Amino acid sequence: MNYFDLPKIDLHCHLDGSLRPQTVIDLAAEQKIELPSQDPAVIKEMMVAPETCPNLQEYLDRFALPIQVMQTKESLERISFELFEDAAKENVKYLEVRFGPQLHTQQGLTYAEIIDSVVKGMKRAEALYDIHGNYILSLVKLLPIDSVNDIIDAGVPFVGKGVVAFDLAGAELDNFAHDYVEYTQYAREQGYRITIHAGEQGCGQNVYDAIELLGAERIGHGVAIKDHAEAYQRVKEDVVGLEACPSSNVQTKAIPELKAHPLNDFHKDGLAVTINTDNRTVSNTTMTDEVTKVMEQFELTAEDYKQIYTASVEQAFASDDVKKHLMQFV
Numbered sequence: 001m002n003y004f005d006l007p008k009i010d011l012h013c014h015l016d017g018s019l020r021p022q023t024v025i026d027l028a029a030e031q032k033i034e035l036p037s038q039d040p041a042v043i044k045e046m047m048v049a050p051e052t053c054p055n056l057q058e059y060l061d062r063f064a065l066p067i068q069v070m071q072t073k074e075s076l077e078r079i080s081f082e083l084f085e086d087a088a089k090e091n092v093k094y095l096e097v098r099f100g101p102q103l104h105t106q107q108g109l110t111y112a113e114i115i116d117s118v119v120k121g122m123k124r125a126e127a128l129y130d131i132h133g134n135y136i137l138s139l140v141k142l143l144p145i146d147s148v149n150d151i152i153d154a155g156v157p158f159v160g161k162g163v164v165a166f167d168l169a170g171a172e173l174d175n176f177a178h179d180y181v182e183y184t185q186y187a188r189e190q191g192y193r194i195t196i197h198a199g200e201q202g203c204g205q206n207v208y209d210a211i212e213l214l215g216a217e218r219i220g221h222g223v224a225i226k227d228h229a230e231a232y233q234r235v236k237e238d239v240v241g242l243e244a245c246p247s248s249n250v251q252t253k254a255i256p257e258l259k260a261h262p263l264n265d266f267h268k269d270g271l272a273v274t275i276n277t278d279n280r281t282v283s284n285t286t287m288t289d290e291v292t293k294v295m296e297q298f299e300l301t302a303e304d305y306k307q308i309y310t311a312s313v314e315q316a317f318a319s320d321d322v323k324k325h326l327m328q329f330v
């Protein structure tokens, strides 16, 4: 099977984990940020996490350099454009990118300016390539909670026009969902769809709570439901989309190795499993790589891929028109 040519959908990709190394060098020069090297290979090494990290912090540290250069409108627009361009060039037909507006205010940008910049970059790529996309506003859980509603408000004018959903990301403590009920409720009232990182580092109960308390329609990762019958049943009954990110899950030790990933068991049992990159640079991957790894590891057939692709279309927070377009590729 030619995995490069397959139509692909990525529903879980972080903007700040998906920068081109040369772009970091260019932007650092423009912004007078000193880098230890001008060699893209060295810069790439600073951003790529080891294949298995000793701990989650090792993985998260890889985002420090990208965040430094992502503090101007121009850099956000460019990085967004390039991410969609890179995805389009490997036959990704639909891409949902998430990012935390709170991380990009260091030089005084407003949340509205930040969101506008990334949406502009995406739209520029949509006009040039056969790709469609949307943005998800991610709240990084350890950052101050009092600005959450300001972020949600800033995104409202973009809802349905480039922004579609709200997400909670960052370190996963047990029972975190209880602290965010009012915020996700507010986001839903403002027209946002909800996806939540849960059951990655944390327990299956977090997945159950994300659905029950926060109204999650999709779950980022969710591998922990394999050990939690109630959460598993709830995901199955509610047809909650599971955003599997195979390489990232190995890197962060959410699973010990790829062959231990429960995504194939989930898929065989009829759960709505999708395959995603998480971070193209930090996980040193592409959609082609992720699809190849999964198809080969679990010896999936063309029919399996068709089911996974179809589940991805159904789970996408895209308009009906875009979904119809995406189904043409099946």
Ligand SMILES: [Zn+2]
Binding pocket: 012, 014, 169, 197, 220, 278
């Ligand atoms: Zn993620």
